[in-house]
Amino acid sequence: MQQKIYDFIGIGIGPFNLGLAALSQPLPGVDCLFLDMQSRFNWHPGMLLEHATMQTSFIADLVTLADPTNPYSFLNYSKQSGRIYAFYIKEDFFLLREEYNRYCQWVASQLHNLRFNQSVQQLHYDAKRQCYVLDCISTRSGEVQQLLARKVVLGTGTKPRLPACCDGLPVLHSGQYLPQKAALQSKQRLAVIGSGQSAAEIYLDLLRDAGRLGYRVDWLTRSPRFFPLEYTKLTLEMTSPDYTDYFHALPAAVRDPLLASQKGLYKGINRSTINTIFDELYRLGLDGTPPSTLLTNTELQDIAYHPQSQQFTLSLQHLETGSSGVASYDAVVVASGYAYQEPAFLQGVQGRIARDAQGRFAVRRNYSIDHDGCELFVQNAELHSHGLAAPDLTMACYRNSVLLRELLGSAPYPIEERVSFQTFGLPSAQQQEPAWA
Incomplete structure (x- = not known):
């Protein structure tokens, strides 16, 4: 019997890949799976302080900015929890961090494409079957299994530094x-x-x-x-597809010092x-x-x-x-933050990964890191190439919409190309000429 080959597999189930899983589940004919070595979803449990709030609006939940009708929205969670009127009266866009974590756990409990207690040990490419092979081990039972996928999304997250x-x-x-x-x-x-x-x-x-x-x-x-x-509205436009386009097109020698100067923005x-x-x-x-x-x-x-x-x-x-x-x-x-650390299981596919002059992932605009730009993708490992929008939850739905387009060959959710009133860089010839031209 021929072994099943998934359309794609996501490795790591943090908020970004959880959102991708939630947006994928309602799509007919999409066969995908998401793996995580933990026993359940739990987002930075060591920092779920009683009074701590999110720094992004509740609208930037796992699905709404891609699909406002999606059943896995925070508002639906509030309704199903019997708290939507209390939330309305509270008149606060910023959720308690514990509340956001519980919302994510509620979504995770309903998704059929998640598999926890699975640690990916090795990843390699099978040229004959034209797919990636994931050697996994159950962190609960020790059972070893092999999974196949045409494409892979890395969402293993950042590590304490x-x-x-x-x-x-x-x-x-x-x-x-x-x-x-x-x-x-x-x-x-x-x-x-x-x-x-x-x-x-x-x-x-x-x-x-x-x-x-x-x-x-x-x-x-x-x-x-x-x-x-800084949370002023024109600054928030820097977490947008427009600014990501601009930042990604800059030379690396310009991007690195620019990003260092923007730390106060995120x-x-x-x-x-x-x-x-x-x-x-x-x-x-x-x-x-x-x-x-x-x-x-x-x-x-x-x-x-x-x-x-x-x-x-x-x-x-x-x-x-x-x-x-x-x-x-x-x-x-x-509180020295977190840094991206490449997972050890990538050793078997190093030859398929594109690198920049500093040895980092050479992440294309579509979030791919393989030489062909269509097989290996990353979530929140592209700060150096895509700018301050990379770790921002506000842009998660946009990135996941782009990823689904690249993974499936068509866009199941509308993808905004321009949302900012600002123009970053000089206008192109195709754009309306400014008054000073």
Whole structure:
């Protein structure tokens, strides 16, 4: 009996591939499968803080911006959960992060094309059958199986990243925060290091209990200030197909420094979080100096851990004054973000993957990375080639619509080509001439 060959298989079930699965399931005749080594969908469980909210609108759910009638929308979830009127009265576009996670779990529970507890060990191409071969093992039973697919979508996500000076030390990455919160709060002196939303949320969460539990929590960042996430409407147009077209067409030598200068556009802190932090410091200040110090322009140069005292010594340098010093803490939380790490199973298809001059995926505009541009695709591994829209949930439905067009040979969902009022770069000859021409 001939082994089944899927139209495509997605590896990894985070929000991006989950959205692709949800958009794929209603399509007649589409035979696809999505694999993940975890036992169920659970999105950054270590950061599902009680008051933490999303930084994108609820409309940017798994399906709505591709298909507003799709049954897996957040609004349908709210209706089915009996909470749609409460959500309407709340009048807030930004979901609680825990709420978003539960919504995704609700979608995952209804999809038939997901298979959890499956770890992909090897991936190679079978030229005779003209398909990719996935060697998988069940993380639950140890059962080994082989799956075939004409095309593959990599959605394995990003991994926690710590500074090199933290290697081998019991430093806590922000992604591990919630399970360790009680242990942290049993200490006397805590340090939170980082400049983004995760650092701000953890600092605020610890600050709220600092007076009651009697510990001190400091917040250190090498950024010159606590940058707010820019959420103005013309800036939001930079997470659009228009800007992605523009950014992708730029030379790599221009894209890399440009992206570095745009970190505040997608790695900043919600204004509401910044204001709440100030208000909390103000409240604590009623009883004297708050048990906290906020340090900007302060870079972590090195860190040492002393097992006997179970303390950390941080070597710090102020970037503007050039002064240096040390500080001691009982626990350190580093919110240094995440970075893409190529999965080991790609070793068997290295010859089919296109690379840029720096050895990164040479991602085409259609999100493919194979030399022919039609077989291997990526989700959220194209920041360097597609710009700040790559990790943004707002663009997930657009990217998944493009991926489905490339995977199936036709577009089951309309794909917007231009949504911005701005023109990025000079207008082409085909566009209307500007007044100054």
